[in-house]
Amino acid sequence: MAASAESLAIAKTDEQRARRDGFADRTFRRIVASAGIFVLITLAGVALTTLWGGREAFATFGFKFLVSSEWDTVGKQFGALAPVYGTLVTAAIALLIAVPISFGIALYLTEIAPNWLRTPVGSAIELLAGIPSIIYGMWGLFVFVPIMGRYVIPWLNDHVGNWPIIGALFRGPPLGLGMLTAGIVLAIMVIPFISSVMREVFLTVPTRLKESAYALGSTTWEVAWDIVLPYTRTAVIGGVFLGLGRALGETMAVTFVLGNVHRLSLSLLEPGNSIAATIANEFAEADSEIFRSSLIALAFLLFVVTFIVLAIAKLMLRQMEKREGKA
Amino acid sequence: MNTQPAQTDSRIEADKRAAFADRLYFRRRIYNGIGLIFATASTGFGLFWLAWILWTTFYTGISALNGKLFTMMTPPPGDEGGLLNAFAGSAMICLLAILIGAPIGIAAGTYLAEYAKKSRLGEAIRFFNDILLSAPSIVLGMFVYTVVVKQVGHYSAFSGSLALALIVLPVVVRTTDEMLKLVPSAMREAGLSLGVPQWKVTMQVLYRAALPGIVTGVLLALARISGETAPLLFTAFDNQFWSTNVGQPMASIPVVIYKFAMSADAGWKSLAWAGALIVTLFVLALSLLSRAILLRNKVSND
Numbered sequence: 111m112a113a114s115a116e117s118l119a120i121a122k123t124d125e126q127r128a129r130r131d132g133f134a135d136r137t138f139r140r141i142v143a144s145a146g147i148f149v150l151i152t153l154a155g156v157a158l159t160t161l162w163g164g165r166e167a168f169a170t171f172g173f174k175f176l177v178s179s180e181w182d183t184v185g186k187q188f189g190a191l192a193p194v195y196g197t198l199v200t201a202a203i204a205l206l207i208a209v210p211i212s213f214g215i216a217l218y219l220t221e222i223a224p225n226w227l228r229t230p231v232g233s234a235i236e237l238l239a240g241i242p243s244i245i246y247g248m249w250g251l252f253v254f255v256p257i258m259g260r261y262v263i264p265w266l267n268d269h270v271g272n273w274p275i276i277g278a279l280f281r282g283p284p285l286g287l288g289m290l291t292a293g294i295v296l297a298i299m300v301i302p303f304i305s306s307v308m309r310e311v312f313l314t315v316p317t318r319l320k321e322s323a324y325a326l327g328s329t330t331w332e333v334a335w336d337i338v339l340p341y342t343r344t345a346v347i348g349g350v351f352l353g354l355g356r357a358l359g360e361t362m363a364v365t366f367v368l369g370n371v372h373r374l375s376l377s378l379l380e381p382g383n384s385i386a387a388t389i390a391n392e393f394a395e396a397d398s399e400i401f402r403s404s405l406i407a408l409a410f411l412l413f414v415v416t417f418i419v420l421a422i423a424k425l426m427l428r429q430m431e432k433r434e435g436k437a
Numbered sequence: 438m439n440t441q442p443a444q445t446d447s448r449i450e451a452d453k454r455a456a457f458a459d460r461l462y463f464r465r466r467i468y469n470g471i472g473l474i475f476a477t478a479s480t481g482f483g484l485f486w487l488a489w490i491l492w493t494t495f496y497t498g499i500s501a502l503n504g505k506l507f508t509m510m511t512p513p514p515g516d517e518g519g520l521l522n523a524f525a526g527s528a529m530i531c532l533l534a535i536l537i538g539a540p541i542g543i544a545a546g547t548y549l550a551e552y553a554k555k556s557r558l559g560e561a562i563r564f565f566n567d568i569l570l571s572a573p574s575i576v577l578g579m580f581v582y583t584v585v586v587k588q589v590g591h592y593s594a595f596s597g598s599l600a601l602a603l604i605v606l607p608v609v610v611r612t613t614d615e616m617l618k619l620v621p622s623a624m625r626e627a628g629l630s631l632g633v634p635q636w637k638v639t640m641q642v643l644y645r646a647a648l649p650g651i652v653t654g655v656l657l658a659l660a661r662i663s664g665e666t667a668p669l670l671f672t673a674f675d676n677q678f679w680s681t682n683v684g685q686p687m688a689s690i691p692v693v694i695y696k697f698a699m700s701a702d703a704g705w706k707s708l709a710w711a712g713a714l715i716v717t718l719f720v721l722a723l724s725l726l727s728r729a730i731l732l733r734n735k736v737s738n739d
Binding site for chain 1 (some may be wrong): 482495548552576635709713
């Protein structure tokens with residue numbers, strides 16, 4: 111009689127505990143799930159609030175906001191063309207330099223360098239990504255800009271400036287500030303991102319593929335160009351887009367060396383502007399609602415463009431991962 | 438009689454072919470040589486900029502270092518001073534950002550690794566998290582400006598922390614997710630088979646096993662935000678004086694560097710370089726430390 115009452119009591123506490131545990135489990139699950147969903151909400155929130163904040167600019171200027179290069183803070187006329195152009199051009203220069211260099215670095219670190227050198231050199235290149243962008247900006251403004259202005263730009267003026275067609279890109283005052291300088295600084299900043307993606311995916315190429323090519327008499331370059339690169343093509347393009355996303359949104363370094371001038375000019379040696387630099391430079395001085403709204407609208411444009419670029423990057427990298435998983 | 442010229446013909450043919458092959462192999466060797474030199478030079482190119490930037494920062498920064506840096510407040514132009522309020526402000530803003538961002542990040546990472554490994558929602562979160570990871574920080578600052586600063590009506594250190602927490606979040610989510618996935622499932626099964634509820638298994642077994650990795654993620658996030666300038670420009674803003682009130686504008690090292698470096702005042706510029714040196718040292722030390730933790734952990738797991 112007593113024993114069964116005891117076991118009944120035990121069963122009861124067991125049941126209570128099970129219920130308590132079940133409740134705790136569900137609560138825990140709910141907490142972590144809502145944290146996960148918070149990530150989604152954040153991203154959606156960024157897009158929606160910047161669109162909302164920029165509504166006044168979009169409503170006032172309409173489509174003209176995208177195609178006008180006028181930026182008159184007194185007359186309250188704002189057009190995004192100059193900063194958008196500057197953003198695209200500096201990012202393009204950065205990629206033109208960074209992509210081949212990153213390929214070279216990845217090739218060196220996976221095929222050429224002796225084994226003991228690979229980790230230290232690879233880590234050193236990745237350190238470039240760790241340096242805060244404001245340091246790049248200061249270094250760019252105080253060290254690199256004078257060198258560009260004194261040596262590189264006069265040389266470009268004399269030697270490349272008179273070439274047909276592309277000559278116009280390289281004619282300009284020896285200020286040192288400008289889109290070319292900003293593009294070079296951006297290139298240095300995105301090299302670690304692109305090269306580390308390339309290096310990682312180059313390592314996923316099956317050794318038997320490479321060894322077969324070597325056995326047929328291929329040179330190292332031929333293996334890299336004809337075996338490794340085609341095998342990793344999608345992921346390499348993904349890495350390039352990742353670098354592009356970084357270059358488009360980079361703020362401080364560009365703000366220091368771009369010159370902050372709202373003028374469209376063909377020459378890469380003229381000072382210009384980018385979306386991020388415009389916002390950083392002018393937000394504190396924005397005195398009217400429409401001015402502020404235009405800057406927020408610029409942020410929305412930047413977010414949309416980087417979102418698309420980064421989404422493409424992710425999709426391409428994922429395709430490679432999937433193939434890896436199947437292989 | 439007849440065979441003689443045919444033989445010479447074939448010999449000439451063979452010679453021709455050999456010469457052609459020689460040319461071909463020579464060309465391939467040349468291409469290979471150029472390619473390898475290019476690859477090596479690219480690496481040198483990358484290291485060259487690293488060395489140059491670090492050299493400039495150290496050389497200029499060290500000559501600007503002195504005791505006043507850590508004992509005096511940011512000066513008005515032309516005056517002597519230090520960066521004490523900015524250091525304190527940066528420390529507070531970053532710490533608060535970690536306190537906000539890291540727990541949410543760890544929870545979200547746990548969800549991804551433990552509850553949504555293969556689900557569609559999990560995949561979507563992972564995808565958008567990676568985008569948030571590379572999203573321009575200035576846009577995140579703009580978001581916090583519109584949502585918090587504009588509603589409250591003034592700049593505040595807390596809004597700066599919120600903006601930085603949005604940068605911390607994706608870094609911690611990703612490392613937590615990856616590190617929890619590395620924990621052997623035998624540990625989960627052992628815990629669950631003993632009747633331990635899942636949340637306890639996660640909290641007491643998995644977190645302990647993945648702790649070095651999660652800490653690394655938090656350190657990496659701290660390294661990223663301690664040099665972050667853009668979002669602070671219109672959230673935490675700047676403050677020339679000592680302040681510990683997170684509801685008010687607060688000085689931070691990156692914003693002070695930005696302001697001082699852009700000025701024409703020599704004293705301000707030298708302070709900017711000193712601040713730049715300290716930030717760079719701090720960030721590099723953090724990334725080396727996190728690398729060391731990760732490396733040690735990797736070795737002990739094997």
